[in-house]
Amino acid sequence: MSKELIRLSDCVMSYGDEVVLDHINLYINDKEFLTLLGPSGCGKTTTLRIIGGFLSPTAGDVLFDGVRINDVPPHKRAVNTVFQRYALFPHLNVFENVAFGLRIPKGDANGRKVKLPEQEIHGRVMEMLETVNLKGFEKRPVSALSGGQQQRVAIARALVNRPRVLLLDEPLGALDMRLRKDMQNELKRIQQEMEITFIYVTHDQEEALAMSDTVVVMDGGRIQQIGTPEDIYNEPKNAFVADFIGESNIIDGVMRADGVVEIFNRRFQCLDKGFEKDEPVDVVIRPEDVDIVDEAAGQLKGTVTSVTFKGVHYDTIVDFYGFKWLIQTTDYCPVDSRIGIKIDPDGIHVMKKSAYSGMFGDYSSYSEEYEELDVVEDEPEEGEGDAPWEGGHEE
Amino acid sequence: MRNKRGWFAFPYVIWMALFVVIPIVIMAVYAFTATDSATNAAQATLDNFTGMGLYLSVFLRSFWLAILATLVCLLIGYPVSYWMAKEGPRFQRLAMALIMLPMWMNFLLRTYSWMSILENNGLLNQFFRAVGLLDLLGVDHIQMIGTSGAVVLGMVYNYLPFMILPIYSVIVKLDGSLIEAARDLGADSARVFRKVIFPLSLPGILSGVTMVFVPSVSTFAISNLLGGGKQTMLGDLIELQFLGGAYNPHLGAAISMVMMVVVVVCMVVMNHFGEGEEQAVIM
Numbered sequence: 001m002s003k004e005l006i007r008l009s010d011c012v013m014s015y016g017d018e019v020v021l022d023h024i025n026l027y028i029n030d031k032e033f034l035t036l037l038g039p040s041g042c043g044k045t046t047t048l049r050i051i052g053g054f055l056s057p058t059a060g061d062v063l064f065d066g067v068r069i070n071d072v073p074p075h076k077r078a079v080n081t082v083f084q085r086y087a088l089f090p091h092l093n094v095f096e097n098v099a100f101g102l103r104i105p106k107g108d109a110n111g112r113k114v115k116l117p118e119q120e121i122h123g124r125v126m127e128m129l130e131t132v133n134l135k136g137f138e139k140r141p142v143s144a145l146s147g148g149q150q151q152r153v154a155i156a157r158a159l160v161n162r163p164r165v166l167l168l169d170e171p172l173g174a175l176d177m178r179l180r181k182d183m184q185n186e187l188k189r190i191q192q193e194m195e196i197t198f199i200y201v202t203h204d205q206e207e208a209l210a211m212s213d214t215v216v217v218m219d220g221g222r223i224q225q226i227g228t229p230e231d232i233y234n235e236p237k238n239a240f241v242a243d244f245i246g247e248s249n250i251i252d253g254v255m256r257a258d259g260v261v262e263i264f265n266r267r268f269q270c271l272d273k274g275f276e277k278d279e280p281v282d283v284v285i286r287p288e289d290v291d292i293v294d295e296a297a298g299q300l301k302g303t304v305t306s307v308t309f310k311g312v313h314y315d316t317i318v319d320f321y322g323f324k325w326l327i328q329t330t331d332y333c334p335v336d337s338r339i340g341i342k343i344d345p346d347g348i349h350v351m352k353k354s355a356y357s358g359m360f361g362d363y364s365s366y367s368e369e370y371e372e373l374d375v376v377e378d379e380p381e382e383g384e385g386d387a388p389w390e391g392g393h394e395e
Numbered sequence: 396m397r398n399k400r401g402w403f404a405f406p407y408v409i410w411m412a413l414f415v416v417i418p419i420v421i422m423a424v425y426a427f428t429a430t431d432s433a434t435n436a437a438q439a440t441l442d443n444f445t446g447m448g449l450y451l452s453v454f455l456r457s458f459w460l461a462i463l464a465t466l467v468c469l470l471i472g473y474p475v476s477y478w479m480a481k482e483g484p485r486f487q488r489l490a491m492a493l494i495m496l497p498m499w500m501n502f503l504l505r506t507y508s509w510m511s512i513l514e515n516n517g518l519l520n521q522f523f524r525a526v527g528l529l530d531l532l533g534v535d536h537i538q539m540i541g542t543s544g545a546v547v548l549g550m551v552y553n554y555l556p557f558m559i560l561p562i563y564s565v566i567v568k569l570d571g572s573l574i575e576a577a578r579d580l581g582a583d584s585a586r587v588f589r590k591v592i593f594p595l596s597l598p599g600i601l602s603g604v605t606m607v608f609v610p611s612v613s614t615f616a617i618s619n620l621l622g623g624g625k626q627t628m629l630g631d632l633i634e635l636q637f638l639g640g641a642y643n644p645h646l647g648a649a650i651s652m653v654m655m656v657v658v659v660v661c662m663v664v665m666n667h668f669g670e671g672e673e674q675a676v677i678m
Contacts, residue, residue: 054575074578081579087572091594100590101580161580 005030005164005197006051011060013046013221020046021057022221028199028214030164033191035200035208038218039244044201045169047218051199052167053077065164080158081167085174086150088142094153095138098125101161128160131190148179159190165197172207184210205245209233217241238351242284243360249325250361253283253350261350264321266299268343272350282351284361287328289347292316298340304333317363324363425648443649450632450650457629458657460543460618461611464550465558468607469600471551472558476599477592479559480566487567494556502553506620509549513539513621541623549617550607557606565599566592605662612658629654 006028013021021043028034036044049055050062053074062070069077080101088097102121105113129135132152142150151171158166168187172180188211191198202208208215209229217224217232217240225237236242239250253263255275261268263283275281295301302320313328318339325341333339426444428437479490497505512518515536523529523537539545569592577587615630622628629650636647 052579054579074575075581075583079579081576083572083576085572087570087576089573089576089591089595100577100582104581104586106581157576157580 003030004028005032005065006199007061007063008047008050008057009061009063011047011050011057011062013043013050013055014058020221021050024060024221024223026216026223026226028165028197031195031197032213033188033198033200033211034214034216035202035212036216036218037202037205037208037244038224039203042218043221044203044216044218048081048167048169048199048201051165052079052081078164079167080161080163080165081169082151082154082158082171084169084171086154088150088153088157090141090143092142093138094129094134094140094142094145095125097142097153098128098138098157098160100157124160125156128156131159131193132156132186147175148183151175151183155187155190159194159196163196165199166191168198168200170202171200172202172204180207187211209245217244219244235349236284236351238354239282239284239356239358239360240354242282242349242351243356247287247326247328248361249285249287249363251283251285251323252358253281255279255281255350259345261348264300264323268299268348269345270348270350271345272348275350275352280353282353282357282361284349284351285325285343285347286349287315287326288313289343290325290327290329291342291344292327292329292331292333293340293342295338295340297342299342301338301340304335304337304339307333307335326363422648422651425645426652427649429645443645444653446646447649447653453627453629453632454653456543456626457612457654460546460550460626460628461608464547464554464611465604465608467547467551468555468558469604472555472603473562473596473600476559476563476566479563480569491563494559497552498556503616503620505553506549506617509545509552510540510620513545513548515540540621541625543622543626545621545623546618546626546628549621550611550614553617554607554610557610558603561602561606562596562599565596569595601665604665608661609658613654 004027008024008026011021011024012019024043024047026047036047038044046055050057053069053072053076056070061068064072064077064079074081089100092100099121102116102124105115107113126135126138129138132155134149134152134156137145137149137153142153145153151174154171155166171187172183175183184207187198187200200208200211209232212229214226215229215232216226219240225232225241227235232241232245236245236248242248242250251263253261255272255278256262256267257277258273258275259270261270261272261281261283300320302318302325304316305319305324306317308315310328313330314332316327316329316333318325318327318341327341427439427441429440429442430437475490479487482490510517514520515538517540519539520529520536529536573591573595574587577591582590612628613630614628615634618626618628618631633647633650633654635641636643636650
């Protein structure tokens with residue numbers, strides 16, 4: 001339906017021995033909302049900077065509308081960026097910040113540089129400020145704005161140039177939870193209204209699932225999976241994706257036949273096919289897909305080791321034969337009680353073994369895992385490839 | 396004072412009062428009085444100011460040479476600062492050391508060295524003679540010492556670091572993402588400089604200009620040594636009234652007052668131009 005706009009073809013980015021991007025192949029459709037999702041240092045910001053023109057890949061091609069643009073500088077690309085910390089010009093007021101791009105003479109059909117008439121600039125800036133709900137703020141200095149307002153100015157400043165593509169580098173990272181949710185909806189609305197391709201970088205999986213048409217999960221400079229939010233959540237390709245997107249119990253299993261997987265020496269019905277007989281696999285079971293039943297009726301039997309009230313549900317950690325599962329239910333089961341569980345065939349997802357097998361999915365160190373997540377959220381900045389000057393000076 | 400630790404500032408406040416405020420008051424008193432030659436008593440008068448027209452040429456020369464020196468410092472200093480700020484930290488440290496190096500030597504010594512370089516029989520003229528330039532021109536020497544050019548050179552040499560340092564420190568702290576943002580919005584390098592880097596380095600330029608202009612306009616050693624007595628500036632004139640043959644502290648005080656007022660007015664006007672997000676340091 002929609003046509004391809006940007007393609008990264010076998011892109012490699014390396015600094016000396018350090019490979020930041022490892023053979024990235026990716027295409028982005030026109031008018032698509034695509035999110036690059038991954039932990040710090042996964043290469044998502046580097047990918048964005050390559051599309052923006054701030055970095056040139058060590059190897060591989062960047063195509064825009066079928067034309068190779070590897071060496072086209074940022075100011076000649078039909079792409080605009082919303083920077084992580086907004087990067088608003090402190091010496092200009094809101095109006096002039098937004099008008100910055102419009103005041104730059106553009107080459108016309110005959111290659112002559114033409115300035116936009118002041119009237120048109122004024123009209124477009126005011127219209128854009130209205131779109132981002134900042135009407136009446138045009139005379140304010142940007143330093144007098146709140147974080148959310150500065151964010152809107154940054155978005156307006158980029159969009160007023162009517163780019164084909166808007167790049168957003170963790171734009172909501174510095175906002176509080178409430179504001180973040182509002183801005184998510186607003187970004188989605190703007191994207192649909194203006195019919196512009198958005199390429200969005202974040203480490204926040206909820207954000208990615210809520211806004212995107214397509215999610216690209218990255219880790220270690222490689223693309224782990226590309227798909228719709230539903231695909232990524234329901235059909236993760238490997239243990240990394242399953243663990244990074246939402247909560248999952250990832251258990252070693254063996255595929256006994258099409259639709260039959262064995263875990264803990266018990267056979268379960270599942271919907272997955274196409275594996276070899278007796279192939280070792282990773283089995284993902286989402287915490288909300290598990291039903292707690294009487295011990296006697298359970299397919300598996302275990303002991304509750306901890307219960308945390310989360311509002312909508314309880315996070316219950318259950319020990320099955322030494323492997324700790326996270327189960328999310330509205331039923332309360334006291335600690336040390338014996339319970340059984342039932343899993344429907346569509347609650348089981350079977351994945352091929354990968355380099356990530358065995359690294360994730362056990363909840364025996366549950367609380368620690370939460371702390372790790374908090375640390376990641378505290379430092380949204382990625383150290384990769386930050387070269388403020390062309391000469392690349394080190395900090 | 397609302398700040399509880401405000402009293403920590405008292406020693407400095409007392410210092411300021413004793414050695415800045417009181418002297419200015421004394422100077423003002425001197426400026427508006429004269430000693431009656433018959434009775435030897437001081438009496439209020441405006442004569443010191445009304446008679447100052449005599450020295451108009453000295454005033455003009457002082458300001459002219461100081462403005463010239465400041466401009467030259469800015470023209471040399473800005474590109475140097477910009478270049479330094481763009482280089483790596485090791486280069487920055489080295490460049491900084493080189494810029495500061497002459498400052499470790501005594502100010503008078505540095506100026507005397509320039510004398511021996513610029514003299515009629517000095518190093519430069521000897522060099523010109525050796526390469527045959529003087530014969531070519533058919534002159535015995537090129538007059539350098541005693542010219543206004545020599546004075547400006549001396550001021551530029553001595554005060555250039557005061558221009559470079561504040562500009563450099565502003566540019567080096569400039570957020571690189573602002574430059575990326577400008578490029579992203581379509582600005583080429585020239586426009587990025589004109590619209591982002593230069594306006595944001597204005598506070599540094601203002602401090603630099605102030606720190607070069609103020610000592611330049613009031614210098615007396617440089618004009619004395621390199622101007623060879625022919626390039627009298629305000630500093631020399633004032634010195635002459637207090638220590639020299641023309642002993643008249645009342646006139647000297649009056650000249651100082653006028654100079655101070657003009658400098659302050661200049662600075663206020665300049666700072667007004669640079670009024671924006673970041674305020675420049677006045678002095």
